[in-house]
Amino acid sequence: MTMISKVRILCPHCEELIEQEILVPDPNFMAEKMKDSAVEFDDEIQCEHCDNEINIWGSNSYYELYLASEDVSEKDFYYSQPEYDFGEYETDETIEESGIQGVLSERGIKSLYHFTKIENLEAISKQGIIPRAQLKEGDYEYTDINRSDGFLDANCISISFPQYRMFFIKRIKNPLQNWVVFEISPELLSACEAAFFERNAASRIVQSEVIENRKTATAFENMFSNIDNLPKREESKIPDCYPTDPQAEVLVFDKVDKSFIVAAHFPSEDVADHYAHSLNGIPAKVTPELFENRMDHDLL
Numbered sequence: 001m002t003m004i005s006k007v008r009i010l011c012p013h014c015e016e017l018i019e020q021e022i023l024v025p026d027p028n029f030m031a032e033k034m035k036d037s038a039v040e041f042d043d044e045i046q047c048e049h050c051d052n053e054i055n056i057w058g059s060n061s062y063y064e065l066y067l068a069s070e071d072v073s074e075k076d077f078y079y080s081q082p083e084y085d086f087g088e089y090e091t092d093e094t095i096e097e098s099g100i101q102g103v104l105s106e107r108g109i110k111s112l113y114h115f116t117k118i119e120n121l122e123a124i125s126k127q128g129i130i131p132r133a134q135l136k137e138g139d140y141e142y143t144d145i146n147r148s149d150g151f152l153d154a155n156c157i158s159i160s161f162p163q164y165r166m167f168f169i170k171r172i173k174n175p176l177q178n179w180v181v182f183e184i185s186p187e188l189l190s191a192c193e194a195a196f197f198e199r200n201a202a203s204r205i206v207q208s209e210v211i212e213n214r215k216t217a218t219a220f221e222n223m224f225s226n227i228d229n230l231p232k233r234e235e236s237k238i239p240d241c242y243p244t245d246p247q248a249e250v251l252v253f254d255k256v257d258k259s260f261i262v263a264a265h266f267p268s269e270d271v272a273d274h275y276a277h278s279l280n281g282i283p284a285k286v287t288p289e290l291f292e293n294r295m296d297h298d299l300l
């Protein structure tokens, strides 16, 4: 039980408004298929006005949380999509002194990644990667269609390996869609305003104080600390440059200038050949392993 959802219902007993936060389980990140990722649970909500207990049933998957109760009609049952309980970090003086650059060199981070639909290749090769909120309609195809939250003004970047979970989900949803993975220079992180999330943040709502707290070198370094409910790094033996959670992500609140794009990675020669004319000077590479699972996948 590590995610939180805000629930708002009218108590069927005293008819007062119940407003509570409930804990919901993580989706099953081991599931190979979308439809198997849902984790079901039962819970009770106790009315804060009359102590009446309401039984609820829930299911949380990659897609979304679903909550229901026999005592409350579906249309009167309001709840938020769940978010992780992001605590605030105390900044660490030593880490802050060596800064983002210190973390990059200590951990040997050589590349950042961003995946997008292949249709965006041409626009990105010309203009760089632009946060969705700054795009004009028709500029390009949104990668994250569910992103109806406060993060529209950021690009999602992952460290040392593509955020393959999200990538996997999107490919399952639409198997005919082709994708490109952009490799980005780590220098971006010193040049741009960025927030570092040790778990998946962007598809969920995160409070602005937490975002501010995540803009430090300490937050960056904490992406590489052990996390409850995930295998310890000593066990998973992932390289120092991999964040502990494969879904960890960096939100970059600026355009990623084309000069930071190191390469465009394709899953096969065929796809690379087909789009070679759209690259505007960006080197093409065929790297099927960037389209697969991260090495610690079987442990998760």
Ligand SMILES: [Zn+2]
Residues within 6 Å of the ligand: 011, 012, 013, 014, 015, 016, 047, 048, 049, 050, 051, 052
């Ligand atoms: Zn009540």
